[in-house]
Amino acid sequence: MQPTPRFVKLVITTGDPAGIGPEVSLAAAKNFLSEQPDVQITLLGDTSLFKDSSGKNLSTPERLMIESSSLGSPMVPGVLNPANAQYVLNLLDRASEACLNGDFDAMVTAPVQKSLINSAGIPFTGHTEYLAQRCNTKHVVMMLCAPLPAGFLGIKSQRDLRVALVSTHLPLKEVSASLSYELLLETIQIVSQDLHTKFGITSPVIRVAGLNPHAGESGYLGREEIEMITPAIEAAKQQGIRVSGPYPGDTMFDAAALEHVDAFIAMYHDQGLAPFKFVTFGGGVNVTLGLPIIRTSVDHGTALDIAGKDIADSGSMLEALRLAYTLALNKRNIS
Template sequence: MMQLQVPLVNLAVTTGEPAGIGPEVSIVAAKQFLAEQPNAIITLLGDRDLLEAVDKNHLNASERLQTQAIPLVAPVQAGVLNHQNAQYVINTLNQAIDGCMDGRFDAMITAPIQKSVMNLAGTAFTGHTEYLAGRCKKNHVVMMLCATLPRGFLNLKASRDLRVALVTTHLPLQEVSAALTRERILETIQIVQHDLRTKFAIPNPVIRVAGLNPHAGESGYLGREEIEIIGPVIESAKKLGINVSGPYPGDTMFDPASLEAVDAYIAMYHDQGLAPFKFVTFGDGVNVTLGLPIIRTSVDHGTALDIAGKGIADSGSMLEALRLAYQLALNQKKKA
């Protein structure tokens, strides 16, 4: 019986804030991933001298581990931020995005950056998700966190992927309600459903949507967003053939029993979705940007300046981000 050949997948890794743990976890995870996956090539985007200082042998580790050299603007000291290197971080992102858009890379994986440094340098930057949307000329993209929960955890009969998407991302809490328009919520549901089908290869994804207020508004007593906005949008999505339900109270939506059947949960705001997600995933989560013409995954942690340069950073989230990016890219290639 003839065995089908698995296509080669080219992954680009932006190594993040140069003073943080990004360069370290990028190299360690890349080596580990390539050892387990023979059908991948990884290109690290960053300053060659910086990467060699982190791991002097990384360029010789494998012919499938390459570097796309992008020079630093100013010298780097581990754990010490320098806003002069904000443009360097932007350059790594731009080259990875452009490489994905023109087909040189099949997916990009991003190490953590320091938003405060970007803004101090005069670059209005609220996060990777928003920057990618602007660069790819998309008005609406969706942040979704993913992690695999093992068999037995919360009495799961088999391992199960937990996915949590957000309607709003990096907004002050007092601005969330005004941002929850019918159009935005419906587009979020549609983007999640579309990408779960096309990128995650889930034929008929099951989606749960949270309310905004405590007890999902308790019939209007604690707020009317569920009655006037969220509930009607969910009904509209159902009429479009989307397998979606809600609005659920935020404190009960993540019912352990639902994990067996639900493919994605949609929260109204950042901490409503990510606090429970990160509590049960213990730093192994992966951030995926949905609604882009390219594949992008990322770690779910920050720059960890306090341990940068000490060789003790956990590369687990970066490894999972590489694994997921590879699988999503493979799914796309199989469809082509």
């Protein structure tokens, strides 16, 4: 008699109802369930978002559930409505609480519109910061991941490109003031720890960027490298972490490094994500490190211009589900 499979339970917050979140969530969930027989997926969202043009409920596989949460106001595809801002946050609250309680093994988030939530009078800088607060976690790290195929830029075998950020959604003029030795050291520690415990990498290799051009040019172009970044790297080395830097931002991602570096740490959003998105072509996944739960996400926005037209590419959401599943299995095997 075959043992009953222990399902990996994933929950998807389907994002802003006016964007492509609901449609890519449903499409990717169906695809992933056809790949993995030991998965159950729950979509969080208003049931009206999962109906065809005639108003009939869309067919769903046996292991796909829809848990309804009511919209604040009727939805028009591509048209933002501040009355639905709280609805969006309700989905995040429900998923994070359920993951903390052990009801789900991981949560996957569809895109939200930050401006919509703020226009409704609710301060919101992004999923990463919001979930950190919900999980009562002081410091989390945003990291983007994507597989690079063998042969890309001459690499001999498939490698995962991972780019983590010290600062996230900040105006550029505020980045330098936000940095500190403590923040940098904690970021390196979190990246190293989660690469080990969640990604299953025994002894991860990490590269850290500088902040200024040429990594400060020995202080002539800025002193952040001398006063904060290098001391944090050296302290991490003393703790046994395999980390190096600071590297100039324009040379850190050289092709040879892709063969052996497990994660790159950038100082600010565009320093890390501009090269990442250039080479991953929308196939990346956002994962939040440092949380007590597993959270992955797409690496694109709400795409309001194509919402409701059934032409959105669900590839990034599918990759986010694949990574959430892998991380959940790793956590299960380690614990």
